[in-house]
Amino acid sequence: MTGRPQWEDSLFELIRRTSVDLPGDVEEALRRALAREEKDARARWFLEGILANVEHARRTDTPLCQDTGALLFRFHVPVGFDTNALSAATRAAVARATRLGYLRQNTVDSVSGAVYQTNVAHGSPVFCFEQGARDTVDVRLIMKGGGSENMGAQYSLPCADPGAERNLEGVRRCVLDAVTRAQGNGCAPGVVGVCIGGDRASGHEHAKEQFLRRMDDRSRVKALARLEQRILRDATRLGIGPMGMGGIATLLGVKIGALSRLPASFFVTVSYMCWAFRRRGVLLGRNGGVQRWLY
Amino acid sequence: MALLTPRPLQHPFTLTQIRGLRLGQLVKVSGRVYTARDRVHKYLFDGGKCPVDLEDGAIYHCGPVATRKEGGWEILAAGPTTSIREEAYAPKLIEQYGLRVILGKGGMGPRTEEACARSGCVYLQTIGGAGPMLAAHVARVHGVYFLKEFGMAEAMWELELKDFPAIVAIDAGGRSLYRRIQQASRRVLRRLIEREEPFEAVRSGDADP
Ligand code: SF4
Numbered sequence: 002m003t004g005r006p007q008w009e010d011s012l013f014e015l016i017r018r019t020s021v022d023l024p025g026d027v028e029e030a031l032r033r034a035l036a037r038e039e040k041d042a043r044a045r046w047f048l049e050g051i052l053a054n055v056e057h058a059r060r061t062d063t064p065l066c067q068d069t070g071a072l073l074f075r076f077h078v079p080v081g082f083d084t085n086a087l088s089a090a091t092r093a094a095v096a097r098a099t100r101l102g103y104l105r106q107n108t109v110d111s112v113s114g115a116v117y118q119t120n121v122a123h124g125s126p127v128f129c130f131e132q133g134a135r136d137t138v139d140v141r142l143i144m145k146g147g148g149s150e151n152m153g154a155q156y157s158l159p160c161a162d163p164g165a166e167r168n169l170e171g172v173r174r175c176v177l178d179a180v181t182r183a184q185g186n187g188c189a190p191g192v193v194g195v196c197i198g199g200d201r202a203s204g205h206e207h208a209k210e211q212f213l214r215r216m217d218d219r220s221r222v223k224a225l226a227r228l229e230q231r232i233l234r235d236a237t238r239l240g241i242g243p244m245g246m247g248g249i250a251t252l253l254g255v256k257i258g259a260l261s262r263l264p265a266s267f268f269v270t271v272s273y274m275c276w277a278f279r280r281r282g283v284l285l286g287r288n289g290g291v292q293r294w295l296y
Numbered sequence: 297m298a299l300l301t302p303r304p305l306q307h308p309f310t311l312t313q314i315r316g317l318r319l320g321q322l323v324k325v326s327g328r329v330y331t332a333r334d335r336v337h338k339y340l341f342d343g344g345k346c347p348v349d350l351e352d353g354a355i356y357h358c359g360p361v362a363t364r365k366e367g368g369w370e371i372l373a374a375g376p377t378t379s380i381r382e383e384a385y386a387p388k389l390i391e392q393y394g395l396r397v398i399l400g401k402g403g404m405g406p407r408t409e410e411a412c413a414r415s416g417c418v419y420l421q422t423i424g425g426a427g428p429m430l431a432a433h434v435a436r437v438h439g440v441y442f443l444k445e446f447g448m449a450e451a452m453w454e455l456e457l458k459d460f461p462a463i464v465a466i467d468a469g470g471r472s473l474y475r476r477i478q479q480a481s482r483r484v485l486r487r488l489i490e491r492e493e494p495f496e497a498v499r500s501g502d503a504d505p
Contacts, residue, residue: 042300043463046322047423050461054429067361067373067427102372105361116447148378148424163489170494181485184478186378186402188424224497231495235488239481244401244424246463247477277425 002086008289012094012140016072019142019281020064020103023055024296026216027253027278031055034190034250044248048190051243051276066277069104070144072126073209077133084130087138090289091128092121129206137292141282143212149275152187154179155204158267167267169228172197172257176232177239179271180252185245188275192216192254193232196270199260204270211256212274213282215296220257229255243276253278302461308352309396311416319467323420324459328438329354329399333377335450336442337385340393347441348454350393357382357400359449361427362437369437371455373427376401379419387411403465403474413470420462421473433460 002008023031035048058065074091078084096119098104108117108125120126133139156175158167163178165171176195183189194211196204219226232255242248253276262268282295299320305313307327317323330348332340332355340346361373379400386404389395390411398404398417401424412419422430436456443451465473 043320043322046300046461046463050423050426050429054423054426057429057432061428063372063428065428066425067359067375068425102361102363146425163485169497173495174489177485177488181481184474184481185424188401224499227499228495235492238488239484241477241481244421245403245474245477246421246465247473275425 002083002090002289004288005086005090008087008090008285009093009097011283011285011289011291012091013097014291015140015142015281015283016094016098017103018294019144019279020069020098021062022059023065023278024280026296027280028052028055030216030253031190031276034253038248038250041242041248043246044242044250047243047246047248048250064103064105065279066146066275067105068146068148069107070146070279071150072104072120073129073143073145074126075129075131075141075210075213077131077135077139079136079138080132082132082138088128091126095120095126136287138285139282139295140285141213141295142280143209144279145209145212146188146275146277149187149191149273152179152183152273153205153208154182154271155201156269156271158269165269169224172269173228173232173235175269176255176271177235179273180236180241181239183273184241185243187273188277189241189245190243190250190253190276192256192274192278193252194272194274195255195257196268197257197259198262199268199270200263200266201268203260204268205272207258207260208270208272211258212272212278212280214256216254222259225257225259229257304459305397307354309354310352311396314396314416314418315468317418317464317467319464319471319473321464323462323464325354325397325399325420325457325462326459327457329356329397329455329457331356331358331360331451331453331455332382333357333359333450334381335446336452337382337389339442340389341385346393347452350389350395352394352396354397354399355389355395356455357398358453360431360453362448362453369440371431371434371437371453374431374434374455375425375427376422378402379404383408390417391415399460399462403472409466409470409472412466412468416468418464418468419466421465422460422462430460433458
């Protein structure tokens with residue numbers, strides 16, 4: 002990896018953009034939700050407040066939510082690329098973004114309770130590297146707030162409550178159950194990422210990976226695409242609404258993926274993402290310069 | 297519709313005014329409030345001396361982001377934090393200090409609801425996550441207490457609000473909008489599970505060509 006300062010600059014800019022502005026497809030989904038809430042003035046009031054906040058943050062170049070969340074980085078690198086240097090540059094960019102106020106001091110030592118100055122610690126940020134066929138480095142960043150992360154759930158099927166057997170109907174029941182349990186506490190309206198199968202760890206990982214998908218895409222697996230639509234429609238009827246204060250905008254989207262599983266296990270993992278759905282991506286060239294912004 | 301026309305609410309709050317607020321009423325809060333999160337709650341609950349007068353006042357569950365500026369502080373973000381963490385402490389503080397307003401997000405439990413009914417206090421929900429926009433409704437920072445001991449987020453900030461947007465989510469009769477919506481949504485969930493057509497895993501057209 003050559004030109005370390007340029008890498009750090011590009012990664013810093015990725016963090017800044019992610020923190021201060023929502024991706025266009027998410028903001029669009031919020032606007033559509035507002036348009037649909039024509040009859041419910043209270044739900045409209047919340048959504049208008051949320052959208053006003055998004056604009057305010059963009060204009061003033063400040064984090065759009067003060068919980069700047071867990072920093073989930075996902076890299077696709079060319080074969081033979083030095084990932085150690087890349088993670089070092091990323092840590093430096095995180096520390097700089099924290100110093101400049103684009104990230105809150107948001108990382109706590111789980112044993113002593115001390116707060117880290119820079120958000121760089123064991124387990125923070127979170128990295129995932131994969132090798133890709135291309136010549137560029139593809140970086141995606143998701144910032145996921147704690148309030149929404151707390152609303153995640155994992156079901157081991159069969160599961161008596163909510164009456165879920167080992168089939169897609171069982172998956173539907175689990176997801177609706179998780180959304181009902183969450184109420185507005187994950188800062189609804191949110192998006193759920195779901196993984197069918199996998200193990201307890203990979204299930205959560207794959208559920209979160211769904212958040213890399215655009216709001217308007219559909220699963221390529223037709224049965225899952227139908228299931229996503231069905232759950233989204235069912236969720237409007239729950240009446241939870243923005244902040245759990247009533248309305249049809251309980252969810253903005255449902256994204257479902259599947260991993261293979263063992264015959265003995267059938268997990269359904271649900272990850273909840275709040276309306277402050279911060280996701281950005283960038284393609285970086287060999288010297289760390291920005292080639293193209295994603296989303 | 298009157299519920300949805302924001303009603304001004306000015307500190308110090310009066311009992312009559314608070315008892316007159318209906319569930320679901322939109323309000324604009326102005327005047328003094330004090331932020332308090334876990335550390336301040338525990339400190340006061342354990343009998344620590346309160347440095348300010350909370351009578352007929354408001355507590356806001358918020359850990360602001362602030363920077364020093366000439367002659368004082370500027371608040372950059374002032375969004376709510378999850379209120380339910382203070383459920384164990386809140387009832388005692390409401391009654392001991394005569395609090396009239398609690399601001400936060402996500403609602404509180406039955407003990408706080410009862411305390412609201414007993415002593416005449418409301419819980420207001422504001423917009424979760426909307427830190428920067430809500431900071432624009434902080435007109436001034438009067439002061440800060442326990443900054444050294446508890447740190448920026450956990451300190452007790454004395455803020456002057458201006459038309460701070462919120463909604464009455466627990467009224468002074470102890471009625472809770474959260475409870476209503478939660479119960480209704482659970483009934484719908486049962487219906488969606490028990491009475492609706494189950495999702496068919498296979499349908500003609502699903503198979504890829
Ligand atoms: S759940 Fe999301 S919007 Fe709500 S406070 Fe946390 S990060 Fe912000």
